[in-house]
Amino acid sequence: MKNKALQEQRIRGYFIEATKEILKSEGLKSVSVRNIAEKAGYSFATLYNYFKDAKDLVFLCVQDFQTECTEHVTARSAKAARGEKKLRAILLAYLEYFVQYPGIFELFYVEKLSDLNKQPATAPLITGFLDKLCEEEWKYLITGKTVSTAMAANKKAALLYGLSGLLLLYINRQMPAGYPAFLKAATTFIDGQLKDMNA
Template structure:
């Protein structure tokens, strides 16, 4: 990395570190470009040289708070199990962390960013490659995919070769389960359901499992349960 690129990376990280401090102190909703710039010791106009808008800054800062989820993934992946059961394990891990910090996960996976998040994921992990060091190799590219549904479909491709699913069903399966999660998280955040955190997690996990059972090949259902 040349000096100019290194300096840009350092400046970018100064702003992200300041944004993280503000979120930890006052919450994601309190984040503004001006507050971040002031804390980092620069002007707002300087900050805009590194971030297109506030939503992008929030996205990058929020991703910092998903590190516990990334670190926890290996605890839910058991190689001796079928790919489909591993996928449910990933759901269990994701839901645990997602409903622990719902505003963070809403920002990363649901909030309007004014366009695609694909390049934002790639940029973040290019800046912080160490955050993926302990992630199983087959998951590294998947975690940089912006589409939640495509993340699931990419991971579930092995379930097709294992005979559990039909490739043509993957899009429907992953879209339906994704929308179950989105709906539940939005309802949880807006207090439209009187769920505790554990009740919300249980609801989504149960519904995801019910949906996937409809797509599992009949001769594999007993092994999957």
């Protein structure tokens, strides 16, 4: 029985990894039961023994990608001093991750949620992700009276919408042209938002 459970877990893992690879390289438009099964090395009928449909797999991938992005952000911002500098490092690492994996950005912020999964947890899981990454630093700034709770809420919203817009234009329109120009525009925007946050 133990071996059967391990085998089932392994096969589930193959399907999840196959879905992640498709999402990273080709985006949601290429995710289908047949494509996933082929990439995983199993028949599409086998997939249905483990998952309801491809949307179930996509939802699991969203969670995995968030874990992956969180690890990337944590590693890239580890040496930054607490407060505004740490927040800046987190935001830049967040952008870096999505530029590296534009298919994941599209999955998170461009695709209609109804196309991903009908679970009500999907929307807050995705839309609250940036706030979750920055949560500790915002608490640190509010507790230290560097920023008020109201100001922090305004800045969080501005950063979410602004950074999403910057990524959308860069990934889909190559505007600004080239990564250095994008990074400069993003850094200018972030610095402008983090400036003058006195409580």
